Amino acid sequence: MDVDSKAVHGATERANFAAMTEGTREDWQLIAREFGEHARGTPDRVLEHLKLLEGDHGGFPVCRLEHSLQCATRAHRDGRDEPYVVMALLHDIGDTLGAYNHPDIAAAIIKPFVSEELHWICQHHGAFQGYYYFHHLGMDRDAREQFRDSPYFDACAEFCEKYDQSAFDPDYDSESLEFFEPMVRRVMATPVNSPIAAAVSEKPAAA
Numbered sequence: 001m002d003v004d005s006k007a008v009h010g011a012t013e014r015a016n017f018a019a020m021t022e023g024t025r026e027d028w029q030l031i032a033r034e035f036g037e038h039a040r041g042t043p044d045r046v047l048e049h050l051k052l053l054e055g056d057h058g059g060f061p062v063c064r065l066e067h068s069l070q071c072a073t074r075a076h077r078d079g080r081d082e083p084y085v086v087m088a089l090l091h092d093i094g095d096t097l098g099a100y101n102h103p104d105i106a107a108a109i110i111k112p113f114v115s116e117e118l119h120w121i122c123q124h125h126g127a128f129q130g131y132y133y134f135h136h137l138g139m140d141r142d143a144r145e146q147f148r149d150s151p152y153f154d155a156c157a158e159f160c161e162k163y164d165q166s167a168f169d170p171d172y173d174s175e176s177l178e179f180f181e182p183m184v185r186r187v188m189a190t191p192v193n194s195p196i197a198a199a200v201s202e203k204p205a206a207a
């Protein structure tokens with residue numbers, strides 16, 4: 001996998017202020033330029049972080065990376081478009097940092113690049129996955145019903161039924177992370193919902 005080390009580890013130019021109140025137009029033009037390069041490195045950092053799920057089973061039949069690949073593969077083979085497949089690939093990327101709220105982390109990462117519906121599915125998949133196991137832990141498997149009035153309820157239930165709850169098969173022939181890498185790069189190349197990206201790309205001198 002081709003990973004840009006500067007994208008992962010950061011830039012070298014620096015602004016000259018100790019507090020933002022001292023920032024100049026030149027400082028912010030420099031930062032705006034660096035932001036563009038930093039933002040373009042997002043897929044590299046996301047792909048690197050996704051690899052942290054490899055070998056992390058947590059008691060499940062497959063590790064969290066294999067689960068993610070299997071979920072994305074099932075969605076891809078079912079004809080879903082690239083933003084959907086990338087959402088499926090990344091939906092559990094927050095497992096390493098958000099043990100108690102991992103869907104929030106993945107949802108935040110994909111938010112600038114996907115539709116409101118895909119963001120909603122990602123953010124709420126935890127409660128919807130509960131339909132398949134909460135009752136085994138003395139919890140309410142119908143906890144997802146609190147979201148019944150959402151226009152995205154059925155789409156989230158479908159994601160969990162078809163691709164997420166079914167992606168724990170040790171014998172499934174999942175595609176590799178390299179297979180999905182170009183999709184991640186294409187989906188994350190252009191934010192569809194990011195005020196800061198629009199401001200920096202359209203009028204950097206006015207920062």
Ligand SMILES: [Fe+2]
Pocket residue numbers: 091092102103125126129
């Ligand atoms: Fe999850």
Ligand SMILES: [Fe+2]
Pocket residue numbers: 067071091092164
């Ligand atoms: Fe999952």
